[in-house]
Amino acid sequence: MKLLFRKILTSPVVTEPGAPPPDPGVELLGSAIHDEVRKRFGRSLHIREVDPGSCNGCELEIGGLNGPYYDLERFGLQFVASPRHADCLLVTGPVTRNMADPLKRTYDATPDPKIVIAVGDCAKDCGIFAGGYGVVGPVSAVIPVDVVVSGCPPSPRSILAAILRALQARSPEPAH
Amino acid sequence: MLRCFTASLIFFAGGACGALVFARDDSLCRKVTHGLALGGTVLILIVGVAGLQGQPLDLLLPGILPAGGGLALGLDRLSAFFLLIIAVGAIPSTFYAIGYTRHYKGKQSGLGFMLNIFIPAMMLVAMSRNVLTFLVFWEAMSLTSYFLVMTDSDQAETCGAGWLYLVMTHGGLACLVVGFLAMSQAAGSFTMSDWVHAGAGPDARVRNLAFVTMAAGFLSKAGAIPFHIWLPRAHPAAPSHVSAMMSGVMIKLGIYGLIRIGFGWLGQGPGWWGVLILAVGAVSALLGVLYALIDSDLKRLLAYSSVENIGIILLGVGAGLLFRSYGLGALAALALVAALYHCLNHAAFKGLLFLGAGSVLHATGTRNMEAMGGLLRRMPQTGAYFLVGSLAITAMPPFNGFISEWLTFQSLLLSFRVQAQFFNLVFALCIAALALTAGLSAACFVRAFGIAFLALPRGEAVESAHESHWTMLTSMGFLAAACLTLGIAPALVLRPLSSTVNDFIGERPDLAFNWSGIAASNGFAAIDPFWVAMILSLLMLAVWIGLHAMRANFGRRYYETWGCGRAVQTAAFEYTAAAFANPFRRVFAFLYRSVEETEIEAHPESRFFVKTITYRHQSRTIIEDSVYAPIGAVVRRLAAKARTVQSGNVHSYLLYILLALLTLLLFAR
C-alpha cells in the first residue's frame, strides 16, 4: 500500500492534453446520425462493446482507450456493462454465424436513440475474412451502422476520433 | 356487554350445531358454519372494543366446574386487547374460509364444528379468571386446533405434524399444570389474582419455580425456541385459514399467559426473569428468521417467521420485566406497549401472508417456491396484498410492523438507564440481534415475494393459476388495509394500549402521542408515521410530475430480458429460492450444517455434454439435533423396554391387575 501510494504521488498525469485531430481513416455515414442525437447526448456517451467475431486486435486497441494515456473518460465517454445502459455499440470484427443473432439482440436491447460504430476493417467489409464459410458479412449486413473506422487494427486515436466525430459535442472543443 | 358476549357464544354454538345438522350438504354446511363463526367473531370484536373502553365484565358460574371454584370469567383491558387481536385475526380468516374451503369435500362438518369451538375457546382463555377454567379452555383450544391441523389426515405428513403438535402442546400443558398447582397450593387459592397481594405471597422459591414451568408452558404454545418445532410442521399441514388463526392469534395467547404471569399473577420477580425472556426472544428472533430464510416451502417459511416475530415480542416483554425489576416502571410500560402492539400487528400481517399463501396453494396446488414464479401476473390482487404483507412484516415504513419494531428498538435503546453493566451488555446484544433479525427478515421476504410472484413461472402448476374467490380477496384486502391503517395512525392503538398497560401494571408508558405522531421518553425519539407516508408519496408523485415537466422521454419498448444475447430465455435461467439463500447458507454455515449433494448426469457420448444436474441440500436445525433427537431416542428405548411388559398373555395381565390392587390397598390403608 505504501509503495502504491508512493508510486501514485510520484507519477505525473500522463493523459494527452486536448482532443485528437480527426483521423483520415474515419468515415462518417453522415446522414445516419441525426443532429438531434448529437445535440441530445451532449457530453455523455455510454458505450457497449460487442465482439461478434473479432481477432481481438481491435479489442486491444480499444482497451488502450481506458488507459491513462488516451483516457476516454475525460470526454464523458464510458464503457458500460449492459446494452440497456448504452448509447453506442462499438462493434469489432466480421460477424460470424453464431454471433449474428446475439449482435441483433444486443442492438434491439439498446434503447433508442443509439449509434453503432463499426471498428476495424473486418467490421467494415470483413477484411481478410471476407468470403469465409463462418462469416455472415460485415456489421452493416446485420444492423444499421452509423460510423465506420478503418484500420487493421485502427489506432486508439482514430477510434476515439470516430466516437467524437459521431458525437460532435455541442461545445466544439471536447477537452475541458 | 354481557348480552353481546352471550350472543357471541350462541352464534358459535349455533355454528357448531349447524356443522352437525348440515353434515350431509357440503355447500350449505360451509356457508352456515363459517357465517355463524363470522357473526360470533364480530361480536368478539364488539366485546373487545367495549372492554378496551373500560367496561368490565365479571361472571362467576359456580355450578359449572365446581371442583375448581366454578367457572370464572372476567374482562379487563388486557383481556379485551387480546379479544381485539382474536377478532382481527379471525374475522378475515373465517370470511376467507367461505371461499377457500370449497374444495374440502366431505370434511366440512368436522372443519366447521372444530372452528366454532376453537375461536370461542381462544376468547375464553383470555377471559379465564381461575385455574381450572383456564386449563379447561386452554385444553379445548389445543385440542380443537389439533383437529383442525388434522383436516387432511389422509396425508402422512399431516399425521406426523399433528402428532408432534399434540405431544408439544401437552408437554406444555403439563408444565402449566405444575406451575398452576404449585402456586395454588402455596397461595391457597385457585383464583390467579389472589396469588400475590401487596407483596405478601408465596416465597420466592415457589414463585421462581412457577415462573420457569409456566413460562415453559406458555412459550411452547407461543412457539418460541427451543419449543418451536411443532410450528414449521403444523402450520403448513393445516388449511391456510387455520394456519392464519393459529399463527396470527393462537400463539399470541402464549404471550398473553406470559405477560399475565410475569407482570401480574406471580408478582414482581428478580431481574433474571427478564434476562431469561430476553435471551429466549433474541434466540427465537434470530434462529427463526434464519430458518425462514432458507426454507422453500412458502407456508413453512411463514411458520418460521412466526417464531421470529414471537422472538421480537418476547424482546419487548423481557425488556419490560427487566425494567420493572429495576424500578423503571414507565419504561417497562413502554416495552410492554411495544410488545402488545407487535402482537396485534403480527395478527394482521401474518394473517394476511398466510391467507395469501393459501390463495397461492389453492391456485397452483403447491407450496414449493421453486415451482412458483410469475404469479403476480396471474394473481395480481393476491400478489399486491402479499407484497403489502411482506412490507409490513419486514417493518418497512409506513406499514404497521415499523411502528411496533421502532417502539421495541426504542425501549431497548432506553435500557442505558438501567444501572448495571451486565444488563447493559445484555441489552446491547439484544439490540444487535433485533437489528440482524430485521435485516434478515427483509432478505427473507424479498426472497419469498420475489421468487414466488415475480419473473417467469418455474413450473407448469403456475401456468394455469387463477385469481382467488372474492371472499378470499376481500379478506386479504381487509387485512392489507389494517396493516396500512395501523401503520399511519398509531394513536388508534396506542391510546387504548396505554390505558391497558396503565391498568395492568399501574404505570403510564413513557410515551407521548397525538393523532399521528409518537414520542418516546421525552425527546429521546419521535416520529410521525403519517407524515412519513404523506411525504414519501408526495415526493414520488413530484418525481413523476417533474419528469414530465423536464420533457423526459416517456417512450417504452418491451423486449426480452438481457441475457448477453443468448437465444432462449427460460425459467431455468432464473435465480432459484435456494440460490438466493446461498450467501446466507454460507455465512451461517455453522448453524445450518447443511449437506449438499450435486449429481451431474453426462451425455453417454461425451462427458462434456451435461444432460441433467441435480442439486440437493438439506439443512438440519441445531435444536432438533441436540435436544429433541436425544429425547426421542431415550423415549424410544424406554418404549422398547416397556414392550416386554405388554406380552399379550392374559395370565400376566391378571398378575398386573393383582399387583396394582395390592399396591393400592397398601397406600390407601
Added chain:
Amino acid sequence: MLRIAVTIVQWLVAVVGAPLLVGVIRKVKARLQGRRGAGVWQPYANLRKLLVKEVVISENTSWVFRLTPYVVIGTMLLAACIVPVLTTAGALQMLDNIILLMYVFLLGTFFLALAGLDAGSSFGGMGSSREMAIAALAEPTIMIAIFAIALRAGSTGLNEMIRRSVTDPLLLLNPGHLLAFFSLFIVAIAETGRLPVDNPATHLELTMIHEAMILEYSGRYLALIEWASAIKLFLFLTLLGNVFFPWGIAVTLQPSAIAIGIVTLPIKMGVLAVSLAVLETGLAKLRLFRVPELLSGSFMLALLAVVSFFFLR
C-alpha cells in the same frame, strides 16, 4: 418562514449536490490513477442524457419493476429530508429519527432487490441476493453504532445528537466516539456499494452486487436509480461528517451560523470524498465471502464503542 426556507435549501443541497459528490470522487480517483478523468459535472450530463433515452423493459417484468425507480428515488428524497445537512433547526422535526432513516434506506434496498428478481435474469437475482445479504449483515453494526451515539447524546433524533456534541471540545478524545465513527464508516462503504465491498465501475457481471440489480434498467428509470444512489452516498457521508465532526453546522437559524454551515459542509464532504477515493484506489475488492468478516469486524468496533461508554461513565 426562514426555517422553511433553510429546510428547503438544505434539502436541495443534498438532492442536487449529490451527483457533484460522485463527480468529485471520480475525478480524484482518475487523478490518482494518473488520468485527467471526466469533469466533476459529468454525472449531471449522464443523468440529463438518460432522460432523453427511451426505456427498454423486459417482457417478463411486472409493475413492481416499473414502480421500483419511483420508490427508490422517493425513499432517498425522503431520507434527504431527515438528515441535517446545513442546520439542525430544520422545519421537518417530525421526521427526525435515525432509526427511521435506516428503515427508509432499507425500504429502497428492498424494492431494488425485488426489481432485480423481476426480469428473471440470473444476474439480477444474483445482485439481489448479495445486496440483501450485505444489507442484512450491516444492520446490527448500524444499530449498535446508533446505540453508542444515542448513549452519549441521550436521543435518537439526529438533530439532537448533533446539538449535544457540537459544543463538546473533547469529542475526538472520546474512544467510543471514534470507534463508532470507524464502524459506521465501514458500514457506509458497504451500504453505498463502494470498494472494497462492491466495485461501482465493474463490468464483470459475476463480481457485481449493486450494478447487477440495475442491469435491466434504462432511460429515465436508470436516471432515477443513479440519482438515488448518488443521494444515498451523499447522505451517508453527510451523516458521518455531521454526526461525528459536527463543527460548523448551524444549530440556530441565525444567518451567520447558516453561512458557516454552508462553508464548512463542502470542506467536510471534500475531506471525506478524498479519503474515500484514496481508499478505493488503495484497496482491491474483497472476495464476496470475506465481506461478512469485514462487517463483523465493524460490528465489534461498534460494540466496543458501547462497552467503552458503560465502563467509562
